[in-house]
Each structure stands twice: as C-alpha cells, then as structure tokens.
Amino acid sequence: xxxxxxxxxxxxxxxxxxxAGPLGCFIVWRRMAYFGDTMAHSAxxxxxxxxxxxxxxxxxxxxVAALVAVALLLLQRRGSLSTDALLGILSHATLAVGLVMLAxxxxxxxxxxxxLFGDILAVTRADIVLIWLGGAAVLAALAFMWRPLLAAxxxxxxxxAEGLQPERARIxxxxxxxxxxxxxxxxxxxxxxxxxxxxxxxxxRRFATTPEQMAVLAAVLGAVAVTGGLFGSLQWDxxxxxxxxxxxxxxxxxxxxxLGSLARGTASGQGSPQ
Amino acid sequence: MVTKMQERTKRPEPLVTLAGxxxxxxxxxxxxxxxxxxRPGEIVTLIGPxxxxxxxxxxxxxxxxxxxxxxxxxxxxxTVGYVPQKLAIDWTLxxxxxxxxxxxxxxxxxTIAAALDETGIPHLAAAAxxxxxxxxxxxxxxxxxxLRRPDLLVLDEPVQGVDFAGEVALYDLIRAVRDRxxxxxxxxxxxxxxxxxxTDTVICLNGHVCCSGTPETVAASPEYxxxxxxxxxxxxxxxxHHHDHTHLPDGRVRHADGSVxxxxxxxxxxxxxxHDHAHGHDHHHDHSxxHDHAx
Numbered sequence: 001x002x003x004x005x006x007x008x009x010x011x012x013x014x015x016x017x018x019x020a021g022p023l024g025c026f027i028v029w030r031r032m033a034y035f036g037d038t039m040a041h042s043a044x045x046x047x048x049x050x051x052x053x054x055x056x057x058x059x060x061x062x063x064v065a066a067l068v069a070v071a072l073l074l075l076q077r078r079g080s081l082s083t084d085a086l087l088g089i090l091s092h093a094t095l096a097v098g099l100v101m102l103a104x105x106x107x108x109x110x111x112x113x114x115x116l117f118g119d120i121l122a123v124t125r126a127d128i129v130l131i132w133l134g135g136a137a138v139l140a141a142l143a144f145m146w147r148p149l150l151a152a153x154x155x156x157x158x159x160x161a162e163g164l165q166p167e168r169a170r171i172x173x174x175x176x177x178x179x180x181x182x183x184x185x186x187x188x189x190x191x192x193x194x195x196x197x198x199x200x201x202x203x204x205r206r207f208a209t210t211p212e213q214m215a216v217l218a219a220v221l222g223a224v225a226v227t228g229g230l231f232g233s234l235q236w237d238x239x240x241x242x243x244x245x246x247x248x249x250x251x252x253x254x255x256x257x258x259l260g261s262l263a264r265g266t267a268s269g270q271g272s273p274q
Numbered sequence: 275m276v277t278k279m280q281e282r283t284k285r286p287e288p289l290v291t292l293a294g295x296x297x298x299x300x301x302x303x304x305x306x307x308x309x310x311x312x313r314p315g316e317i318v319t320l321i322g323p324x325x326x327x328x329x330x331x332x333x334x335x336x337x338x339x340x341x342x343x344x345x346x347x348x349x350x351x352x353t354v355g356y357v358p359q360k361l362a363i364d365w366t367l368x369x370x371x372x373x374x375x376x377x378x379x380x381x382x383x384x385t386i387a388a389a390l391d392e393t394g395i396p397h398l399a400a401a402a403x404x405x406x407x408x409x410x411x412x413x414x415x416x417x418x419x420x421l422r423r424p425d426l427l428v429l430d431e432p433v434q435g436v437d438f439a440g441e442v443a444l445y446d447l448i449r450a451v452r453d454r455x456x457x458x459x460x461x462x463x464x465x466x467x468x469x470x471x472x473t474d475t476v477i478c479l480n481g482h483v484c485c486s487g488t489p490e491t492v493a494a495s496p497e498y499x500x501x502x503x504x505x506x507x508x509x510x511x512x513x514x515h516h517h518d519h520t521h522l523p524d525g526r527v528r529h530a531d532g533s534v535x536x537x538x539x540x541x542x543x544x545x546x547x548x549h550d551h552a553h554g555h556d557h558h559h560d561h562s563x564x565h566d567h568a569x
Binding site: 159 | 333336337338354355356358359361363364366367368369370373374377378379402422428430
C-alpha cells in the first residue's frame with residue numbers, strides 16, 4: 001500500500017497533522033505563534049549544520065530549534081530587548097545564517113525549495129516511521145504533562161502556588177515544539193509549519209467548549225486539511241505544502257461563516273413574528 | 275463553635291512558620307526579617323503599600339520562593355489553595371467554570387457542585403469563564419481553590435475589580451469557608467477598611483514587618499498610622515458601620531433591625547444616625563454611603 005507515493009504522502013501528512021493540532025492549541029492559547037515561527041525558521045540552520053557535521057537531519061533540526069528556544073529564554077532574562085524584537089532577530093538571523101552556510105557548502109546539493117515549502121511527495125518509508133513513532137512520543141508526552149501545562153497556561157501563579165511547576169512544563173513544551181518541527185519539516189516545509197500548528201487550532205475554537213475538545217478537533221481538522229490539500233495538489237498540479245495550507249485556510253474561513261445564527265435565523269423565521 | 279474556640283485556645287501547631295525570612299533579588303532585599311506563623315483556622319492578613327513585599331512573603335509561605343535569609347518551615351504534605359490577584363483568560367481558550375474547577379487536580383461532579391454552591395454560583399457551572407463578571411469570576415476562583423480542601427488558602431488581593439458591596443460579600447464568604455472547613459487563610463490586601471474586622475492577625479509590611487497583632491493593636495500602633503496616615507485609624511469604624519445594612523443578591527436591602535426594603539435610603543429610618551455622628555472623622559464613610567444612595 002505504501003508503494004504509492006501519494007499514499008505515503010497522505011499517511012505522513014495525516015501523522016503530522018494529528019500531532020500538530022493539539023500542540024498548536026497551546027501555541028494559540030499561550031500566544032506563541034511568532035515563537036513557533038522563529039523555532040521553525042531556525043530549522044534551516046539545523047539542516048545546514050547537519051550537512052556540515054554529517055549527522056541525522058531531523059536530529060540536527062531538533063537540537064538547533066531547542067537551542068534557539070533556550071537562547072530566547074536566556075535573552076528574555078537579561079530583559080534588555082522586548083521578546084518581540086528578540087524573536088525577530090533570532091527568526092531571520094537563523095534563517096539567513098542557514099542559507100549562507102548552505103551556499104558555502106558547494107559539495108552539498110540540497111533542494112532548498114523542498115526544505116522551505118515541503119516536499120511531501122518525496123516522503124520515504126523511513127520518514128513515515130519517524131513521523132508516526134516521533135509523533136506518538138510527542139502526543140504521549142503532551143498527554144502526560146497536560147494538566148500542569150494547561151494550568152500554567154491559564155495561570156502560572158496558580159500552577160506555581162499549587163506545586164505544578166509551570167516552568168518545567170514550559171521548557172518541556174518547547175522541546176515538544178522542536179520535535180514537531182523536526183518531524184514536520186519534510187512534509188510542510190520550514191516556512192509553513194506554523195500554519196499547520198495554528199490554523200486548525202484556530203478553526204477548532206469555534207466548535208469547542210473545553211480545551212480537550214479543541215485539541216481533538218484541531219487534530220481532526222488538520223488531517224482533513226492535509227487530505228483535501230493533497231488531493232487538490234494532485235488534481236491541479238499545485239505544490240503540496242502550500243496546497244495543504246490553503247485547504248486549512250478554507251476550513252478556517254468556513255468556520256467563520258455564521259452558520260449557527262443562520263440556522264437560528266431560519267428557525268425563528270418559521271416561528272412567530274416576534 | 276465551642277469546639278472551635280477550644281481548638282483555638284489550644285494553639286495548634288502552625289502550618290507555616292517564617293522566622294527572619296528574607297528574599298534578595300538583583301542586589302536588593304524585596305523583603306527581609308519576616309516572622310509569621312499561620313495556624314489552622316486562623317486568618318492572617320498581610321497589608322502594606324505597593325512593593326512592600328506582600329506577594330513575596332506569600333510566595334515564601336507557599337514554597338514558590340526559597341528564603342535567602344532565615345527559615346521557612348511548612349508542615350509536610352501541606353495542601354495550598356491559591357486565588358490569584360487578577361487573571362485574564364484569553365478568548366482562544368475554551369474554558370467553562372466546571373472545567374476551571376479541575377484545573378490543578380481532578381475533581382468529581384459532586385465536589386464541584388458543592389464548591390460552586392458554597393460560593394453562590396451554582397447556576398454558572400456550564401458558563402464560559404470569559405463571560406463572567408468580575409465578582410462572579412472571583413467567586414469561581416475561590417470555589418476552585420476551596421474544592422482542593424486546602425489546609426492553607428492563599429488569596430492575593432482577591433477583590434480587585436469587584437465593587438464595594440461585592441468586596442464585603444467576598445470577605446464574608448472567605449470567613450464562612452474558614453469557619454466551615456477550619457482551613458487557615460493567608461490574605462493579601464491593601465484595602466484596610468474591609469479586611470480589618472474580619473481577620474485574626476494583621477501583619478503590616480513595608481520591606482520588613484512594621485507591626486503585627488490583632489486588628490485593634492495594629493490599628494492603634496504608631497507605625498501603622500505613619501504608613502497609612504490618620505485616615506487609616508477609622509478603618510475599623512468604617513467597616514462596622516457599613517454593616518448596618520446588607521445588599522441582598524436580588525437588589526433589596528436588609529437593615530440592622532432585620533427589616534427588608536426595596537431601596538436603601540438615608541431617611542427611611544433604618545440607618546443608625548447617632549452612630550454616624552459619633553465618629554468625628556468619617557469622611558470616607560459618608561462619601562461611600564452617599565454614592566450607594568445615588569444609585
């Protein structure tokens with residue numbers, strides 16, 4: 001079954017979406033979209049370093065993304081520049097340094113577009129194993145630290161006073177984000193990873209009444225976006241990564257339609273004139 | 275009640291004891307030399323101006339901060355329930371009141387219903403927290419803290435964003451919780467007027483302990499007067515006088531003589547005017563009263 005490149009792409013993409021949805025909810029709740037973007041951009045530096053040191057690509061990306069997160073925490077403590085400005089510096093500096101390093105390494109031939117926008121149709125069986133095993137590990141870790149992480153998201157003060165150690169949860173969450181970026185890079189691309197984290201989560205918000213519902217719904221909506229995007233890409237011969245993001249966007253826009261009030265409107269229209 | 279009194283005269287072992295405790299950050303003492311003990315069933319209030327180290331002291335007591343000086347002794351296995359100063363929950367986080375109750379520990383539906391009942395918001399269990407008013411949200415936070423059955427309830431300025439009548443009701447509620455569960459309460463406040471009469475021990479902070487003791491002792495101490503000014507001396511009188519009538523949840527008013535009226539009016543004969551004039555320095559009280567009637 002996995003012989004077909006399209007099936008492999010579908011399996012890999014859905015695997016990434018199932019992990020990205022719940023994690024993306026925390027990114028939305030904690031207002032860390034730009035932070036996620038910065039970690040994702042640093043992945044290109046990870047790619048360059050992995051080629052330079054001849055180590056595993058996903059491993060290199062994970063380590064560099066985690067280091068960028070640590071660097072940000074340390075710079076925040078110094079408190080001289082705002083987090084916003086620090087993110088802007090780190091985000092583009094790591095991307096630019098990665099590009100320059102790759103240009104210097106003339107002996108390495110990399111498909112730059114594939115890294116930036118994803119090359120889901122070149123997904124191998126080994127990639128699928130990495131995505132599903134790595135994704136299962138990330139989801140298990142997220143489930144394990146769900147309560148302290150959610151409590152820290154609602155109020156770090158409460159979590160702290162009641163012994164839930166919010167700082168530990170925060171650092172663990174950053175490592176999970178680095179892991180997701182490392183496994184999702186090939187499918188969706190460095191520049192588009194954040195969208196698969198955020199858009200399904202934002203779409204799920206309208207229909208959820210508890211955080212858990214929103215996480216599950218975001219995973220499902222992400223999988224739907226991947227499926228729709230890939231079929232669209234096959235149909236119209238468009239690039240797969242951007243097509244997935246466009247599908248996610250279409251779902252998000254559809255969630256904004258006032259379907260609920262339309263339904264209520266017709267119901268009251270059929271009722272008494274009052 | 276008798277047993278409560280006996281318990282209190284026995285002076286049970288403190289849940290938390292700070293001895294000469296201090297915290298130093300960035301080459302500066304946030305607070306130093308703090309001595310305090312919180313015993314079961316006791317309400318201890320920390321008052322002081324902004325930046326006087328109230329929150330830091332509370333963090334020492336809950337174990338969030340380790341002392342750089344002195345010692346902090348906490349009873350092993352101490353359960354803390356915490357009500358933060360203010361809390362803004364982003365709209366993006368879907369959170370109902372009953373889900374909020376399970377935030378830091380699992381809880382079953384009966385426990386949640388009982389806690390919401392006790393804080394007077396049983397009808398809000400399914401409401402989104404973003405839709406609550408300031409007073410309702412503080413009650414929800416209090417319910418969340420007490421359903422953990424804490425040994426120690428820590429409240430950091432729990433009445434911010436709540437109007438005056440709501441403040442009185444919230445402090446009454448905190449006392450009622452203490453009376454029923456026997457938990458200790460560590461309260462942080464900069465509001466002298468309401469806190470004074472309902473607390474067992476007041477600790478007045480300004481980087482160190484200025485003075486401490488019963489509300490009466492503290493109110494009479496020169497350090498307290500220096501810190502808060504002469505107006506502070508009236509805080510006890512203001513509080514007690516204000517209680518000559520209670521605003522009921524449905525908008526009616528119950529007066530000290532037990533009668534209930536639809537409105538609260540100074541000429542309705544229910545207000546104790548003799549008491550009013552007995553206090554020469556009553557400016558604040560007059561003002562707040564006039565405001566009430568204007569509504």
